[in-house]
Amino acid sequence: MKKKMVVLGGGESGVGTAILAQQKGYEVLVSDFGKIKETYKKVLTDFDIIWEEGGHSEASILEAEVVMKSPGIPDKAPIVKSIMAHGIPVISEIEFAARYTDAMLIGITGSNGKTTTTSLLGYLLQQANSNVGIAGNIGDSFAKMVAQQTMDTYVLEISSFQLDGVVDFAPHIAIITNITPDHLDRYEYEFEKYIAAKFKIAINQTPDDYLIYDADDPVITDWLEKHPVKSKLLPFSIHQKLEVGAYLEDNIIYINTDNNQFTMTAQKLALKGQHNTKNAMAAATVANLLNIRKATIRESLEGFQGVEHRLEQVLKIGNVKYINDSKATNVNATFYALDSMNSPTVWIVGGIDKGNDYRDLYPLVNEKVKAIICLGVDNTKLMSHFGNMVDIIIETQSMTEAVKIAYKVAEKGDNVLLSPACASFDLFENYEDRGRQFKNAVRNL
Structure with a gap:
């Protein structure tokens, strides 16, 4: 009898684990509560790996001897709680x-x-x-x-x-x-x-x-x-x-x-x-x-030339530098970004707040930021923290709109910095998608 492994999540780490598990003689099931991308479905099908999406077949999952949980799935997800309650080991891809x-x-x-x-x-x-x-x-x-x-x-x-x-x-x-x-x-x-x-x-x-x-x-x-x-x-x-x-x-x-x-x-x-x-x-x-x-x-x-979406210089337009720091998904990363700005900055910020404490940014915002463009579904917290610090603070719901406003507000010698300090999942697929949308919007100015 083959040992059974269940992989929760059909993304990069899930599909990779499924391939290795199959090679090592496991019977494998990949189960995703959401949708699996077409590219990953094709890989799973090519390897003859069984997969399901849009929900979990709990009975089948609870037959596993080991479960690999993709990093994005929290321990408090009902299926994970159920697996743990049955004493099945839950490990990571690493x-x-x-x-x-x-x-x-x-x-x-x-x-x-x-x-x-x-x-x-x-x-x-x-x-x-x-x-x-x-x-x-x-x-x-x-x-x-x-x-x-x-x-x-x-x-x-x-x-x-x-x-x-x-x-x-x-x-x-x-x-x-x-x-x-x-x-x-x-x-x-x-x-x-x-x-x-x-x-x-x-x-x-x-x-x-x-x-x-x-x-x-x-x-x-x-x-x-x-x-x-x-x-x-x-x-x-x-x-x-x-x-x-x-x-x-x-x-x-x-x-x-x-x-x-x-x-x-x-x-x-x-x-x-x-x-x-x-x-x-x-x-x-x-x-x-x-x-x-x-x-x-x-x-x-x-x-070494650096990493995409991390303080990445995109373009200079009208002597204004556009900088993509979409990978700054927390306050500390944005602190580094603002700290490295050496001219007045139009700051594009916002997304899903992960319990952020913005007070560390106050001195830098006072010193370096001339305008703030909030880019998130809910910008209430940003407005209450920074509303009184800058003359211009604007709410937007799309990257194109945010970049167009930044273009209008920025003057010669300024920086336009996308450094969101938040996760991206409210308006974007992930921080890469957010960064690419920023770069495309800048190139389309």
Whole structure:
């Protein structure tokens, strides 16, 4: 008798897991409460994998020996509660796929910066001719890669939702970029639960493994004091000199790992802003640990062009810069974006608020923002927070309208910044869709 695996959710991680599970001899059912995209249906059909959409066949699902839950499905979904009540293990794609590869795993999590750090590290390892796969919360499904390719190393971007389903997963090198309140709606509005989820990346590490983290982040350092991990600690900081790990002094980055020192001028980093200096430090610390040539590390950090939808320069029209930061789905990410603006800014903000506290943004809005365009189904909270701070605050319901208004309001030398600080699901499919709509609207001006 084949073991039965049920995959909840027919998206990228679900379909990838189904392919790997089938290859490993499981009888597989993919079940999606909503609609499965045509492209994914075709893949499932080509692989002869049974799928259903528009609801769950509970009786069939409860016959499973293991369930992989896609990261977007909350634990409080009725079907998940039912599965757990029957004592069936519920795991994540990352947990499942890691069981079937001998590759070295590098896992990257954090509230912000994880996509940039993952992409930068992946690029760096590719420049060093490593046989590397970049997967997880970014690009291709990790499980599908494990099923179809043999890699020496995987660089995995991992969200807290993916870490929730971790049992034995233990990356050889883990990075926590930072931890700020985000997705609190999924963690009963308890910040502690969200922090604990992030630290699951290091929970199974051994003394032979490494944890790289931001030593300037009090949330991380406090947690580590109270909940020590077994792995070797490699902190990075832009404010304090460190014996091991990475630090910044007189605009020079110093990295010390296992008696191996790397140095580089921060000026030469392709990605600007303090947060990107930290992302570069985290990626370079891994590269230094892996003994990659110092010249390759420097060239990669000088040449990396950044990530789509993350402070992406779109166009300059009438000497106004249009910047797409659609990936800023929380307040902290928008804080970085506003902090990096060096001229008056028309700020497009809004979407589904995940329990945001906007007070951190007050000083930056007062200093840098000349007009606010709210782009969401419900903008009440934004209006009450920022209504008295700027002369112009306007509500819109579509990206085209928002960009047209921004075009009218902006003057020579200004920036127009899309940095929503919110999730996108009220008006858009996801943050990529939102970013692409912004870019198209700008190009159509």
